[in-house]
Amino acid sequence: MFLTRAAACVAAVFVSTWGVSAAHAARAAQDPAPATLPAAAQPTRPPIYDEAADGKEQIAAALARAQKENRRVLIQWGANWCSWCHLLHETFEKSRSVSRTLRYEYDVVLVDIGRWDKHLDLAEKYGADFKSAGVPYLTILDAEGNVLANQETASLEAKIEGRDGHDPEKVNAFLQKHQAPYLKAGAVLESAMSEAARSGRRIFIHFGAPWCGWCHRLEGWLARPEIARLIEKDFVEVKIDTDRMIGGAELLTGYRESNSGGIPWFAFLSPEGRKIATSEGPKGNIGCPFTDEEIDAFGEILRQARQSLTDEEIGELLTSLRQSREAK
Numbered sequence: 001m002f003l004t005r006a007a008a009c010v011a012a013v014f015v016s017t018w019g020v021s022a023a024h025a026a027r028a029a030q031d032p033a034p035a036t037l038p039a040a041a042q043p044t045r046p047p048i049y050d051e052a053a054d055g056k057e058q059i060a061a062a063l064a065r066a067q068k069e070n071r072r073v074l075i076q077w078g079a080n081w082c083s084w085c086h087l088l089h090e091t092f093e094k095s096r097s098v099s100r101t102l103r104y105e106y107d108v109v110l111v112d113i114g115r116w117d118k119h120l121d122l123a124e125k126y127g128a129d130f131k132s133a134g135v136p137y138l139t140i141l142d143a144e145g146n147v148l149a150n151q152e153t154a155s156l157e158a159k160i161e162g163r164d165g166h167d168p169e170k171v172n173a174f175l176q177k178h179q180a181p182y183l184k185a186g187a188v189l190e191s192a193m194s195e196a197a198r199s200g201r202r203i204f205i206h207f208g209a210p211w212c213g214w215c216h217r218l219e220g221w222l223a224r225p226e227i228a229r230l231i232e233k234d235f236v237e238v239k240i241d242t243d244r245m246i247g248g249a250e251l252l253t254g255y256r257e258s259n260s261g262g263i264p265w266f267a268f269l270s271p272e273g274r275k276i277a278t279s280e281g282p283k284g285n286i287g288c289p290f291t292d293e294e295i296d297a298f299g300e301i302l303r304q305a306r307q308s309l310t311d312e313e314i315g316e317l318l319t320s321l322r323q324s325r326e327a328k
Contacts, residue, residue: 045080045083045086047080048080048085048086048089048110049078049079049080049085049110049111049112050110050112051080051112051114053111053112055109055111055112055118055119055122056122058109058110058111059073059075059109059111059122059141059145062107062108062109063107063141063143063144063145065107066107066141066142066143067143067144068223068239069107069239069241070143070180070182070183070241070244071105071106071107071143071179071180072105072106072107072140072141072142072143072148072178072179072180073106073107073108073109073140073141073142073143073145074102074106074107074108074109074138074139074140074175075109075111075126075128075138075139075140075141076088076089076108076109076110076111076136076137076138077111077113077119077123077128077130077135077136077137077138077139078110078111078112078113078135078136078137079112079113079114079115079135080112082135082136084134084135084136084153084157084164085135085136087164087165087166088136088153088156088166088171089110090165091165091166091168091171092108092171095168095171095172097168097169097172098168098171098172098175101172101175101176101179102175103210103211104210104243104244105175105176105179105180105244106175106179113130113135116131126139126141126147126150127139127147127150128150129150130152133152133154134152134153134154135153136153137150137151137152137153138150138151138153138174139151140178142180143180148178149174149177149178151174153166155170156170156171156174158170182244182245182246183244183245183246184245184246184247185240185241185245185246185247185248185250185251186247186251188238188240188245189203189205189238189240189251189273191238192205192236192238193269193271193272193273195236196235196236196269196270196271197271197272199236201232201233201234201235201236201271201307202234202235202236202268202269202270202271202276202305202307203235203236203238203268203269203270203271203273204231204235204236204237204238204266204268204305205238205239205240205255205266205267205268205269206218206219206222206237206238206239206240206264206265206266207239207240207241207242207248207251207252207263207264207265207266208239208240208241208242208263208264209241209242209243209244209263210241210243210244211243212262212263212264214263214264214287214288215263215264215288217288217324218264218266218287218288219239221288221320221321221324222237224320226316226320227317227320230309230313230316230317231317233308233309233313234305234306234307234308234309235268235305240252242263252265255267255275255278256278256280256285257280258280258284261280261284261285261287262285262287263287264279264287264288265278265279265285265287266278266279267279268301268304268305276304276305277301277304277305278301279298279301281293281294281297281298281301282297286298289321290321290325292322295318295321295322296318298317298318298321299314299315299317299318302314302317
């Protein structure tokens with residue numbers, strides 16, 4: 001932590017007067033509440049924390065995504081008045097190595113601590129002692145919500161080009177140390193095949209990667225409760241990550257007849273893994289259906305692969321895709 005001599009003196013006053021820890025006092029000295037600053041010194045940084053958000057709901061949503069994608073959840077405790085919180089967020093966004101690790105391996109949640117008086121019950125639940133260590137403070141959860149690590153961030157700081165900041169190599173090493181082990185694509189598919197055989201359904205397998213925007217769009221649509229309810233009638237949905245699953249890219253190559261057309265690519269399979277229909281339309285891979293022609297082709301593929309889905313239900317799915325396009 002880098003403190004000016006004046007800031008260190010202010011920290012000493014905090015310790016002696018209010019009895020708080022030195023680490024907490026040092027942070028307070030660097031980041032006094034905006035209300036205590038002169039008007040000319042008010043920070044102009046755009047907010048990064050949603051001060052109206054419910055941290056419990058934020059974390060629950062992140063855990064749901066992490067479970068589906070075999071990722072970790074990273075909680076960054078802090079506040080908009082905290083300059084070091086903004087500096088760490090800047091490292092998250094601008095460091096290529098750190099931003100890639102976060103994009104591939106983590107669902108990030110920024111939980112607002114207010115004036116050291118918000119979400120204290122959550123902090124206690126996860127053992128995040130940011131009142132002693134200061135903010136920003138990091139907590140890593142596995143997909144089940146178990147704490148894997150709590151980390152103060154003073155040890156991740158560094159002088160970068162003469163200014164305060166965080167060392168990208170230290171931050172990335174911490175993140176990579178706790179990322180989830182990669183799954184085997186073949187085992188993931190075998191699990192889906194077993195579930196399909198047990199439930200009398202077929203398999204909807206789709207291939208994607210963390211860098212693929214259209215993949216995320218398709219996955220987001222499939223995750224909607226009203227869409228998942230219809231898809232689950234006939235299919236066990238399974239995603240294969242071509243970058244983060246061992247053998248994922250090879251599995252895609254084994255199922256598709258051409259390497260052209262990119263991702264997302266999907267297929268409907270029998271419980272034994274036999275292809276029933278794929279995303280190859282009249283003009284090639286339709287990917288995430290977007291144009292009217294692609295959406296119509298998706299409807300024909302669904303009719304070919306369905307078991308109990310009605311024409312009306314398939315119509316609901318196609319209408320939803322068109323509405324999503326208009327909203328976008």
